[in-house]
Amino acid sequence: xxxxxxxxxxxxxxxxxxxxxxxxxxxxxxxxxxxxxxxxxxxxxxxxxxxxxxxxxxxxxxxxxxxxxxxxxxxxxxxxxxxxxxxxxxxxxxxxxxxxxxxxxxxxxxxxxxxxxxxxxxxxxxxxxxxxxxxxxxxxxxxxxxxxxxxxxxxxxxxxxxxxxxxxxxxxxxxxxxxxxxxxxxxxxxxxxxxxxxxxxxxxxxxxxxxxxxxxxxxxxxxxxxxxxxxxxxxxxxxxxxxxxxxxxxxxxxxxxxxxxxxx
Numbered sequence: 001x002x003x004x005x006x007x008x009x010x011x012x013x014x015x016x017x018x019x020x021x022x023x024x025x026x027x028x029x030x031x032x033x034x035x036x037x038x039x040x041x042x043x044x045x046x047x048x049x050x051x052x053x054x055x056x057x058x059x060x061x062x063x064x065x066x067x068x069x070x071x072x073x074x075x076x077x078x079x080x081x082x083x084x085x086x087x088x089x090x091x092x093x094x095x096x097x098x099x100x101x102x103x104x105x106x107x108x109x110x111x112x113x114x115x116x117x118x119x120x121x122x123x124x125x126x127x128x129x130x131x132x133x134x135x136x137x138x139x140x141x142x143x144x145x146x147x148x149x150x151x152x153x154x155x156x157x158x159x160x161x162x163x164x165x166x167x168x169x170x171x172x173x174x175x176x177x178x179x180x181x182x183x184x185x186x187x188x189x190x191x192x193x194x195x196x197x198x199x200x201x202x203x204x205x206x207x208x209x210x211x212x213x214x215x216x217x218x219x220x221x222x223x224x225x226x227x228x229x230x231x232x233x234x235x236x237x238x239x240x241x242x243x244x245x246x247x248x249x250x251x252x253x254x255x256x257x258x259x260x261x262x263x264x
Contacts, residue, residue, distance in 0.1 A: 023059060030055035031068075048075065050104040054111040061115065073117070076108075080123040082258065084246045087123075088217055105131050106140060106149045113155060116264030122250040125155075129163045130212030162252040166211040166245065169252070173241030177202030182237060187229035194230040201234075214245045 011018050021028070030052045048056075053072040060069025081087050105128045112120050128137060128151075137159050140150030151159070177183075183198040184191045205213050218238045226234060250258055 023062070026051075027055040027059050031059055048072075050076075050107055050111075054107065057111060057115055076112075077120065080120045080127075082119070082123070084215070084243060087215055087246070103141075106136075106151055109151060109155060110149070113152070118255065119261040119263050122253060122255060122258070122261070125159060125162065125253045126166075126211075126215075126249060129159050129166070134160070134163070158253050161254075163209075163211050165252045166214050167209040169245050169248070170205055170211070170214050173244055174202065174205050174238070177205065182233055183226075183230050185229045185233050188227050189229070190227040194226050197225050198230075215242055
């Protein structure tokens with residue numbers, strides 16, 4: 001920080017030179033609140049809001065506050081799983097966190113794009129199209145402090161295109177729900193009931209083009225209604241469809257495959 005070029009005739013404050021910084025004042029306000037407010041430590045990030053973590057990332061990288069940056073990134077990674085099992089755990093009923101309850105989807109995407117944290121973008125992008133209506137993706141929305149958060153034109157294009165691709169993937173991967181080829185199974189003992197419920201499942205998955213249903217856990221809408229034989233078969237083929245969509249999730253957003261994602 002103190003190597004930043006300064007004017008030759010710099011002002012003094014109580015005999016000390018003032019260091020001129022080009023950063024947003026709010027970022028420094030956030031950082032100082034961590035360091036000096038009630039002796040709080042930035043190593044305890046569980047309760048930190050996303051704007052504060054964004055300041056830690058932004059200034060941590062710029063001024064080589066390496067530990068601060070690492071702590072913020074570690075906290076955000078906990079919210080953005082890199083496995084389907086992690087998704088099921090993080091976004092189960094009653095789950096809470098930085099994104100689920102705080103309406104920070106756009107802010108999260110923007111800070112990850114700004115910082116070049118590509119490895120977390122697939123899930124951040126997916127949360128956007130899962131949680132936000134198309135109008136909010138296009139126009140942004142108003143924060144609690146009356147400021148407006150918006151996505152870049154490039155990001156909006158990625159999300160709109162990905163939304164369509166994921167909805168088509170749902171129809172393709174869950175084709176089994178449209179025909180009796182798999183359900184009812186040969187061992188079904190509630191044939192009429194299971195066939196009717198199968199049709200309802202497809203309507204649930206395909207209705208209204210909701211991309212968030214792509215990763216919906218089968219227990220959320222099939223447990224306890226199919227017979228044991230049909231439910232076992234549904235779990236098998238449905239999970240295969242979920243895995244396929246998860247494995248291809250980055251590519252829907254014009255990103256490399258999971259294993260090829262790189263942070264800058």
